[in-house]
Every structure is written in structure tokens, then in C-alpha cells.
Amino acid sequence: MFYEPGKTPHGLKKDPFKSCVVPRPIGWISTLNTDGTANLAPYSQFAHLTFSPPYVMFAANVKDSGERKDNVVNAERTGEFCWSLATYDLREEMNKSATEVPYGTDEFDLAGLEKALGSLVKCPFVKASPINFECVHHSTIRLPGDGVGASVDVVIGRVVGIHIDEAVLTDGEIDISKTVPIARCGGPNYAAIRDVCMFKMVTPKGAVAPAPVNKGAKEETIGMDNGQKADEAAR
Numbered sequence: 001m002f003y004e005p006g007k008t009p010h011g012l013k014k015d016p017f018k019s020c021v022v023p024r025p026i027g028w029i030s031t032l033n034t035d036g037t038a039n040l041a042p043y044s045q046f047a048h049l050t051f052s053p054p055y056v057m058f059a060a061n062v063k064d065s066g067e068r069k070d071n072v073v074n075a076e077r078t079g080e081f082c083w084s085l086a087t088y089d090l091r092e093e094m095n096k097s098a099t100e101v102p103y104g105t106d107e108f109d110l111a112g113l114e115k116a117l118g119s120l121v122k123c124p125f126v127k128a129s130p131i132n133f134e135c136v137h138h139s140t141i142r143l144p145g146d147g148v149g150a151s152v153d154v155v156i157g158r159v160v161g162i163h164i165d166e167a168v169l170t171d172g173e174i175d176i177s178k179t180v181p182i183a184r185c186g187g188p189n190y191a192a193i194r195d196v197c198m199f200k201m202v203t204p205k206g207a208v209a210p211a212p213v214n215k216g217a218k219e220e221t222i223g224m225d226n227g228q229k230a231d232e233a234a235r
């Protein structure tokens, strides 16, 4: 089958787009409201963008009222946000924190979650989550949409602090069988990432000459000997 989104019908029961790019990791994003209360919500339109320095993004569709989502408003106003890893153990709390409630409602309380305070930013994150990022807002890009709730704010932040619970380490590495991250697979379908369904595959080394040093782009080459190393590290 072939269809042109927004132009020709897909002919299926539901729009298949959200089930195509899966599993989508969850950006469990927290910020501070104007009155100092905390805000928390999950975003599966979330991604790690790069690593040196690390950047992440979440994409928030505007509310049906046409207003921006609370985390977008807060991230821009305060210049910061936090990300918490959504795990299988915290799935119910993650889901409760998605409830669309009036601005100023504390979804940590709503979901029965304790807060932990960051070292570099003022907004709290999920204490029970084993991995948390403190982020500084970099920029927001508005993508226009077709109809109500379709426009989206893509919020990009630089990760300035990373908390890792040492209980989830094995031999000095993050052990995914201990964190069990969850990811969205379209509609109500989720995946829990466990070691039983994981496999290893090493990226092949190409016959490429070391990349020339790009003196104008120091940030891109810090800690990297050549393009191959950067490519490996990115994965």
C-alpha cells in the first residue's frame, strides 16, 4: 500500500503513522510552574540528539485550545527542564502523569511520586527513576500542523547533569535488565526493554581514512580520533 499523509486515504481502521516508528522512548519531562509547583508529563516524541555535549528533544502538540503544553511554557520561561527514565516499575505513575489537568496541578502528587532535587537546575525530577537528566533549554521550533492539536513545539535542551543510580550498574555499565525502560509502540501498546529480547551487533569498520581535523568545529571533534570512533560512540 502507499498513501500520501493528509492527501490520500490509508484505508486502514486507524492512522498507522504512530505505529511505524517504534519503539519510541519516553521523555518523562518535568518543569517548574510560575507558582513554584512542579509539572510532569510523558512525551514519546522524544529523542537523544547527540552526545558531545549531549542534547535531547521532546515534541509537544499544542492543546485543543491552541495553547502550548505546560512543559513547553515552563521550559522556555525558566530555561530548564529535567528528564526521568520511564521504567516498567513506574509505568502506572508515568501514565497517570499524562492526565491533562489545569496549569499549576502537580502531576508528581497526582501520580504519587516523590521528587528529587537537581544539582544545577531548580526543577525536580522523579526520585524513583534510576536515571535522570538536568537540562538547560536551548531552543524551541514550532512546526505547523493540519488542524486542532496538530501544530507541535519541538523543545531542545542541553543535558548539563546526569544522575545514575549505581544499583542499575553491572561491571561498570548501565544494565538494561535492571532499568527495564518502557517505550511506546502506537496507541495503547508499549514495549518493555528487557535483556531477553535484546541482541548485540557491532557496527562494521569501513575502510575510511581518518577524518581530517576540522579546526572550525572543535566541539564536534572533542575526544574523537576520527569519524569511525565518533560513529561508534554515537551508538
Ligand SMILES: Cc1cc2nc3c(=O)[nH]c(=O)nc-3n(C[C@H](O)[C@H](O)[C@H](O)COP(=O)(O)O)c2cc1C
Pocket: 026, 039, 040, 041, 042, 043, 044, 045, 046, 059, 060, 061, 062, 068, 069, 070, 071, 072, 094, 095, 097, 098, 099, 100, 101, 184
Ligand atoms: C506514553 C505517552 C506519551 C505521550 N507522548 C506525547 C507526545 O510526544 N507529545 C504530546 O504532545 N503529548 C504526549 N502525550 C500526552 C501528554 O503527556 C499530555 O498531553 C500531558 O497532559 C501534557 O502535559 P503538560 O501540558 O503538563 O506538559 C503522551 C502521553 C503518554 C501516556
